[in-house]
Amino acid sequence: NAGVTQTPKFQVLKTGQSMTLQCAQDMNHNSMYWYRQDPGMGLRLIYYSASEGTTDKGEVPNGYNVSRLNKREFSLRLESAAPSQTSVYFCASDQRGGREQYFGPGTRLTVT
Amino acid sequence: DQQVKQNSPSLSVQEGRISILNCDYTNSMFDYFLWYKKYPAEGPTFLISISSIKDKNEDGRFTVFLNKSAKHLSLHIVPSQPGDSAVYFCAAGGSQGNLIFGKGTKLSVKP
Numbered sequence: 320n321a322g323v324t325q326t327p328k329f330q331v332l333k334t335g336q337s338m339t340l341q342c343a344q345d346m347n348h349n350s351m352y353w354y355r356q357d358p359g360m361g362l363r364l365i366y367y368s369a370s371e372g373t374t375d376k377g378e379v380p381n382g383y384n385v386s387r388l389n390k391r392e393f394s395l396r397l398e399s400a401a402p403s404q405t406s407v408y409f410c411a412s413d414q415r416g417g418r419e420q421y422f423g424p425g426t427r428l429t430v431t
Numbered sequence: 432d433q434q435v436k437q438n439s440p441s442l443s444v445q446e447g448r449i450s451i452l453n454c455d456y457t458n459s460m461f462d463y464f465l466w467y468k469k470y471p472a473e474g475p476t477f478l479i480s481i482s483s484i485k486d487k488n489e490d491g492r493f494t495v496f497l498n499k500s501a502k503h504l505s506l507h508i509v510p511s512q513p514g515d516s517a518v519y520f521c522a523a524g525g526s527q528g529n530l531i532f533g534k535g536t537k538l539s540v541k542p
Contacts, residue, residue, distance in 0.1 A: 350528075352529075354532075359440070360534060361520065361533055361534035361535050362475070362532040363532075367529060369528060377529070409474050409475070416524070416528025416529060417462075417524030417525055417526070417528050417530060418463060418465075418480075418524060419477045419480060420477070420530060421477070422475045422476070423474050424472075424473060424474045425472075425473070425474050
């Protein structure tokens with residue numbers, strides 16, 4: 320039981336490049352989330368998917384898109400990376416919203 | 432406007448003593464509160480939670496207290512150990528279905 324896995328662990332992009340962050344969970348959870356963590360800012364919700372087939376914006380969605388590929392997988396795409404998107408990105412999942420979420424190990428992204 | 436506030440960015444405690452981490456919230460619709468622990472280069476891990484129908488929940492060395500009238504919760508760690516050194520995030524959930532996180536408090540437990 321791997322829990323929540325994320326790939327890649329590290330990534331360096333140039334401004335304007337695109338990339339997709341991958342997330343998968345094997346806990347049969349309904350809901351999945353993408354957060355970013357910046358120094359002094361805590362965890363800010365980018366997008367979430369309450370159930371397979373649905374996605375919604377969180378607090379900081381600009382510059383990102385998401386895809387809930389199936390119940391297990393939830394990807395985050397940066398179409399045109401900007402230095403302001405330099406951050407650590409965490410994926411999380413839970414069985415029911417508003418309760419315990421389980422986090423992946425994170426992806427550290429640097430945009431130069 | 433921050434709905435969940437952790438006003439102390441850092442806290443330093445001697446090994447064996449009590450650590451008290453505080454959290455305030457503004458939204459009375461929150462009905463579930465959680466604490467997460469985060470080590471560097473790792474994802475946050477769930478530590479302990481409390482429902483709004485309770486005022487205390489214990490799990491080993493960790494106790495969470497909830498004061499609904501003051502919209503305040505606290506995490507007590509007794510006794511504190513060096514391995515407890517980490518960033519602690521308070522989070523609140525409700526019918527809206529998402530968790531709202533505070534900005535975190537960095538706890539340092541000195542041997």
